[in-house]
Amino acid sequence: MSAPAVLRPREDDSVATRLARSAEVRKSGAFLRTADFADWLGARGRAHDFRVDRIPFADLDGWSFAPDTGNLVHRSGRFFTVEGLRVTRDEGPFREWQQPIIKQPEVGILGILAKEFDGVLHFLMQAKMEPGNRNLLQLSPTVQATRSNYTKAHQGADVKYIDHFIRPSGRRRVLADALQSEHGSWFYQKSNRNMIVETDEDIPVDEDFIWLTLGQIGELLHADNVVNMDARTVLACAPVAYDEPGALRSDTELLSWFTAERARHQVTAERIPLRDVAEWKRGDMAIEHGGGGYFQVVAVSVAADNREVTGWTQPLFEPVGLGVTAFLTRRVDGVPHVLAHARVEGGFLDTVELGPTVQYTPDNYAHLAGSGWPPYLEAVLAADPSRVRYEAVHSEEGGRFLNAESRYLFVDADEETAATDPPPGYHWVTPGQLTSLVRHGHYVNVQARTLLSLLNSGCVRL
Amino acid sequence: MSAPAVLRPREDDSVATRLARSAEVRKSGAFLRTADFADWLGARGRAHDFRVDRIPFADLDGWSFAPDTGNLVHRSGRFFTVEGLRVTRDEGPFREWQQPIIKQPEVGILGILAKEFDGVLHFLMQAKMEPGNRNLLQLSPTVQATRSNYTKAHQGADVKYIDHFIRPSGRRRVLADALQSEHGSWFYQKSNRNMIVETDEDIPVDEDFIWLTLGQIGELLHADNVVNMDARTVLACAPVAYDEPGALRSDTELLSWFTAERARHQVTAERIPLRDVAEWKRGDMAIEHGGGGYFQVVAVSVAADNREVTGWTQPLFEPVGLGVTAFLTRRVDGVPHVLAHARVEGGFLDTVELGPTVQYTPDNYAHLAGSGWPPYLEAVLAADPSRVRYEAVHSEEGGRFLNAESRYLFVDADEETAATDPPPGYHWVTPGQLTSLVRHGHYVNVQARTLLSLLNSGCVRL
Numbered sequence: 048m049s050a051p052a053v054l055r056p057r058e059d060d061s062v063a064t065r066l067a068r069s070a071e072v073r074k075s076g077a078f079l080r081t082a083d084f085a086d087w088l089g090a091r092g093r094a095h096d097f098r099v100d101r102i103p104f105a106d107l108d109g110w111s112f113a114p115d116t117g118n119l120v121h122r123s124g125r126f127f128t129v130e131g132l133r134v135t136r137d138e139g140p141f142r143e144w145q146q147p148i149i150k151q152p153e154v155g156i157l158g159i160l161a162k163e164f165d166g167v168l169h170f171l172m173q174a175k176m177e178p179g180n181r182n183l184l185q186l187s188p189t190v191q192a193t194r195s196n197y198t199k200a201h202q203g204a205d206v207k208y209i210d211h212f213i214r215p216s217g218r219r220r221v222l223a224d225a226l227q228s229e230h231g232s233w234f235y236q237k238s239n240r241n242m243i244v245e246t247d248e249d250i251p252v253d254e255d256f257i258w259l260t261l262g263q264i265g266e267l268l269h270a271d272n273v274v275n276m277d278a279r280t281v282l283a284c285a286p287v288a289y290d291e292p293g294a295l296r297s298d299t300e301l302l303s304w305f306t307a308e309r310a311r312h313q314v315t316a317e318r319i320p321l322r323d324v325a326e327w328k329r330g331d332m333a334i335e336h337g338g339g340g341y342f343q344v345v346a347v348s349v350a351a352d353n354r355e356v357t358g359w360t361q362p363l364f365e366p367v368g369l370g371v372t373a374f375l376t377r378r379v380d381g382v383p384h385v386l387a388h389a390r391v392e393g394g395f396l397d398t399v400e401l402g403p404t405v406q407y408t409p410d411n412y413a414h415l416a417g418s419g420w421p422p423y424l425e426a427v428l429a430a431d432p433s434r435v436r437y438e439a440v441h442s443e444e445g446g447r448f449l450n451a452e453s454r455y456l457f458v459d460a461d462e463e464t465a466a467t468d469p470p471p472g473y474h475w476v477t478p479g480q481l482t483s484l485v486r487h488g489h490y491v492n493v494q495a496r497t498l499l500s501l502l503n504s505g506c507v508r509l
Numbered sequence: 510m511s512a513p514a515v516l517r518p519r520e521d522d523s524v525a526t527r528l529a530r531s532a533e534v535r536k537s538g539a540f541l542r543t544a545d546f547a548d549w550l551g552a553r554g555r556a557h558d559f560r561v562d563r564i565p566f567a568d569l570d571g572w573s574f575a576p577d578t579g580n581l582v583h584r585s586g587r588f589f590t591v592e593g594l595r596v597t598r599d600e601g602p603f604r605e606w607q608q609p610i611i612k613q614p615e616v617g618i619l620g621i622l623a624k625e626f627d628g629v630l631h632f633l634m635q636a637k638m639e640p641g642n643r644n645l646l647q648l649s650p651t652v653q654a655t656r657s658n659y660t661k662a663h664q665g666a667d668v669k670y671i672d673h674f675i676r677p678s679g680r681r682r683v684l685a686d687a688l689q690s691e692h693g694s695w696f697y698q699k700s701n702r703n704m705i706v707e708t709d710e711d712i713p714v715d716e717d718f719i720w721l722t723l724g725q726i727g728e729l730l731h732a733d734n735v736v737n738m739d740a741r742t743v744l745a746c747a748p749v750a751y752d753e754p755g756a757l758r759s760d761t762e763l764l765s766w767f768t769a770e771r772a773r774h775q776v777t778a779e780r781i782p783l784r785d786v787a788e789w790k791r792g793d794m795a796i797e798h799g800g801g802g803y804f805q806v807v808a809v810s811v812a813a814d815n816r817e818v819t820g821w822t823q824p825l826f827e828p829v830g831l832g833v834t835a836f837l838t839r840r841v842d843g844v845p846h847v848l849a850h851a852r853v854e855g856g857f858l859d860t861v862e863l864g865p866t867v868q869y870t871p872d873n874y875a876h877l878a879g880s881g882w883p884p885y886l887e888a889v890l891a892a893d894p895s896r897v898r899y900e901a902v903h904s905e906e907g908g909r910f911l912n913a914e915s916r917y918l919f920v921d922a923d924e925e926t927a928a929t930d931p932p933p934g935y936h937w938v939t940p941g942q943l944t945s946l947v948r949h950g951h952y953v954n955v956q957a958r959t960l961l962s963l964l965n966s967g968c969v970r971l
Contacts, residue, residue: 054756054757055757057941058761154771172606221761224764225768293518294516297521298519299521299683300689306686306702307686309616310618313615382516396859397859487949488859489769
């Protein structure tokens with residue numbers, strides 16, 4: 048028999064208030080001055096012995112190309128596979144293409160543990176090595192675990208702190224929990240659980256972990272390649288409140304526009320054997336596009352002494368060129384808005400998600416005349432520096448992507464852009480509207496979530 | 510250049526107030542007394558000449574079994590196809606099965622036009638023939654159109670009133686617009702746009718159409734097989750407000766539970782050729798399961814004089830046995846709750862949606878011992894009549910399903926059930942929480958939406 052029922056309020060506004068207070072604490076938390084973070088991270092790097100080397104596919108241990116499909120698979124049948132994808136769509140400069148894609152059907156957990164110290168929420172962050180990061184060590188969520196991880200498919204050690212995210216307790220409280228998509232250009236329908244869980248338990252802190260305030264993480268987000276993608280996407284899900292008296296369009300209008308965008312695109316995405324993927328060829332060291340663009344599939348060996356296992360080999364996707372990922376911004380009657388783009392990506396579960404205004408690798412469009420460029424790309428690349436509110440380089444998921452970096456920007460729209468109705472597929476939304484959408488999955492893509500994390504943490508104030 | 514920007518409130522509470530007022534108007538609207546509805550519908554039936562006959566597959570016009578796959582396809586490549594599906598899951602009495610399934614990738618529009626008369630919102634409803642309805646003619650949304658319909662794939666007449674849903678205008682206002690799933694047991698990842706659009710334009714009313722208040726539709730929902738499934742699912746999306754001071758679990762807890770349910774189920778659903786579907790066999794008149802259960806695929810010829818085309822043939826799915834679809838209900842500190850079930854259906858886009866407490870065809874479980882029955886099925890079937898708040902038989906989509914009927918019920922839980930924590934996969938939610946979820950797609954399944962429409966329209970008051 049359960050305890051006597053007690054009604055709870057459907058929404059608890061005190062969480063937003065406490066997140067705002069944590070975002071105000073920027074110079075020092077209860078355990079570390081923000082200025083000392085680089086030393087702490089450096090010390091964590093020196094305490095371990097990491098090494099990542101490119102290897103030929105033939106030297107992969109446990110991975111091989113399946114004889115019937117050419118798919119790159121692990122002998123356990125788990126982790127992930129590299130397969131082929133054929134995509135068709137009914138508009139845009141690319142109407143039909145084939146490509147390698149990562150298939151990883153299991154849902155992982157990206158979780159940040161939160162706790163109040165001195166009345167201020169702190170977040171338990173980890174200095175974690177990922178083989179694809181150029182600088183190897185970045186600041187990660189408390190837990191970053193595939194289901195294989197925490198069900199021990201690779202016979203490694205237990206995932207630290209995982210119980211806080213998978214075992215309910217009266218002393219734990221969920222602040223955010225949603226299934227969010229990952230990169231739709233490189234993953235086939237991949238999503239992870241993004242969680243923030245608050246506890247009042249005593250938490251033993253491992254030497255690779257540190258409690259930081261939201262404001263401290265916001266300060267660290269000013270630097271290139273410090274806060275990893277998994278941390279950014281979880282922070283995007285924090286239920287931060289924005290003080291907005293209104294928006295250019297009501298929430299119902301925004302949802303209706305989004306629904307129409309999903310309904311109007313005719314997209315098919317069909318898995319095919321990797322060996323059948325047209326225009327891509329497999330060498331000893333890489334699977335490459337004939338034109339040399341987009342990305343290549345490579346293999347690495349990893350040596351480390353502080354991860355769940357001490358050494359392994361694995362495939363990685365290595366993009367060609369630096370991405371550019373930006374929100375154009377404007378104010379409407381004083382309320383900040385960003386210009387969202389309803390993007391089609393072949394790997395999305397449901398056709399379209401909201402992305403940044405611009406999300407491209409310019410190199411891939413170099414062969415097109417200026418008029419063939421996507422909307423707003425030139426506006427961002429050629430923006431007067433006075434309009435650039437924020438710029439930093441961040442890495443995408445270092446467990447699957449090698450040196451996958453993008454310049455992330457907020458750029459104030461010029462007067463003409465702000466005063467002109469955007470073309471179909473683009474919509475001005477407020478940060479508060481994005482925060483409402485990101486409570487649910489498959490609305491806001493992972494790149495837009497990185498930009499939202501900059502707002503949520505107070506790194507960028509529009 | 511656009512007009513000067515003006516902020517709008519993100520939410521407009523006056524819509525809920527006006528819906529509540531419309532739900533209060535039950536005996537007579539501006540155009541028809543509710544008591545006269547049966548005569549009106551009967552007259553519409555007599556005004557037309559409908560006839561539906563079962564035919565052998567060989568007599569289908571334009572439809573045939575593809576030589577390579579055995580799939581049942583139309584020569585135009587459009588409308589829908591009948592293919593095979595292989596599903597695996599990691600729990601429940603059925604862990605692996607194969608079945609025929611309808612694949613219809615295009616997104617249709619189910620739209621109801623709304624307008625105020627005498628200060629009360631009315632909804633433009635249609636007396637529409639669908640070949641699968643036992644009584645043929647039921648009350649339908651203003652518009653019920655596949656993309657093939659309104660892009661003229663079948664060379665028919667224009668879809669009446671469609672412009673109100675696909676052409677924005679300053680005189681039209683969207684009240685609801687979400688992509689909602691259809692039957693996950695019979696459709697592969699099918700969803701339709703569910704729309705309610707209000708206008709202040711003069712609307713010529715065709716003789717098969719009638720303006721009714723929300724309360725009048727609620728009254729009609731007491732009768733068997735009058736309001737069709739498409740109308741019910743659209744009404745479920747109406748942004749009705751419920752006066753709830755709280756809920757057993759907060760919205761964040763509810764979303765977290767739902768996310769965990771999606772993450773914990775390991776389900777695969779793979780399309781296979783229809784001719785490879787194990788345990789199903791194709792005869793001249795039907796494709797049937799060897800055990801005689803579930804459903805059969807059949808063909809019909811249709812003669813009608815008021816649809817977009819005047820006659821056609823098509824396949825239909827005909828379930829075996831009457832379904833039982835019910836919410837158990839209870840009050841928590843005076844606030845009504847219903848017991849939702851996180852259901853796996855093979856055709857869902859994303860593994861799990863919230864269904865009613867009970868949604869089964871008892872015949873399919875007859876071979877299982879009582880302990881093998883799904884939770885709560887016996888509690889509903891054996892409920893004391895005094896606990897049954899509502900019971901009526903409604904049809905599922907008559908354009909794809911033949912004589913697909915379910916008993917829909919609300920049943921008060923007994924004291925023991927109400928006082929006991931439900932098993933994993935079940936969660937008590939308030940009608941207001943369901944209404945919040947149904948603004949977004951893929952949360953609430955089509956059967957639960959029928960039950961929600963009964964609450965939204967005031968047919969059932971918990």
